[in-house]
Amino acid sequence: MERQLITMPRIGDQAPDFDAVTTTGNIKFSNYIKNSWTIMFSHPADFTPVCTTEMSGFAKEKSFFKKHKTKLIGLSIDSIHSHLAWVDNVRNNTGVYMDFPIIADLDMKVSKLYGMLHPGESTTAAVRAVFFIDPKGTIRLIMYYPLNVGRNMAEIQRVLIALQTSDKNKVAMPLNWEPGEKVIVPPPKNLKEMDAVIANTEYEKVDFYLAKKKLQD
Numbered sequence: 001m002e003r004q005l006i007t008m009p010r011i012g013d014q015a016p017d018f019d020a021v022t023t024t025g026n027i028k029f030s031n032y033i034k035n036s037w038t039i040m041f042s043h044p045a046d047f048t049p050v051c052t053t054e055m056s057g058f059a060k061e062k063s064f065f066k067k068h069k070t071k072l073i074g075l076s077i078d079s080i081h082s083h084l085a086w087v088d089n090v091r092n093n094t095g096v097y098m099d100f101p102i103i104a105d106l107d108m109k110v111s112k113l114y115g116m117l118h119p120g121e122s123t124t125a126a127v128r129a130v131f132f133i134d135p136k137g138t139i140r141l142i143m144y145y146p147l148n149v150g151r152n153m154a155e156i157q158r159v160l161i162a163l164q165t166s167d168k169n170k171v172a173m174p175l176n177w178e179p180g181e182k183v184i185v186p187p188p189k190n191l192k193e194m195d196a197v198i199a200n201t202e203y204e205k206v207d208f209y210l211a212k213k214k215l216q217d
């Protein structure tokens with residue numbers, strides 16, 4: 001296959017804006033995400049098994065995302081009629097109501113804008129992408145999964161809490177960090193900061209450049 005040049009938003013970029021038709025009405029994305037954390041996720045197709053587990057998985061965790069002040073928005077290259085029928089079908093079969101907006105991206109405008117089309121995987125279906133966008137509209141974390149492997153809800157929740165905790169406390173998170181565990185003290189940038197880390201007896205330290213601390217509850 002001839003390799004095409006595809007533009008993809010990157011971590012640190014401003015989330016590209018677009019207008020879209022969704023299951024909850026027409027939206028302008030920049031208005032939808034304003035002053036809120038947002039997770040936008042694509043799925044390959046309505047009425048398919050892995051997608052149904054994932055999308056209903058987001059719906060089941062509604063109260064978690066509300067608690068963490070995070071809006072949800074889904075997307076696939078399907079029509080609004082297909083989305084509505086699928087949402088109703090999942091509700092009738094499982095009792096799970098996927099009432100967050102799902103973008104009907106039939107013309108692939110948003111999928112292309114966000115690099116969700118990976119032609120080696122599929123030229124007609126979006127891969128399983130997840131974009132974490134902060135209240136200033138900056139893309140902070142991106143995940144891409146192929147068509148045949150579902151995402152991990154625990155990891156989606158973990159990284160959302162990690163991003164929010166990092167912003168609030170100006171710290172970083174080590175390998176396999178879980179909420180409640182110690183966090184990484186930012187490495188010192190000058191001798192004074194280095195001496196402060198060395199002198200701190202409360203930090204768990206490997207050395208001055210790798211120190212962990214407990215956050216106050």
Ligand code: BEZ
Binds near residue numbers: 125147148
């Ligand atoms: C699924 O969600 O099950 C699926 C969708 C597209 C391709 C393969 C699997």
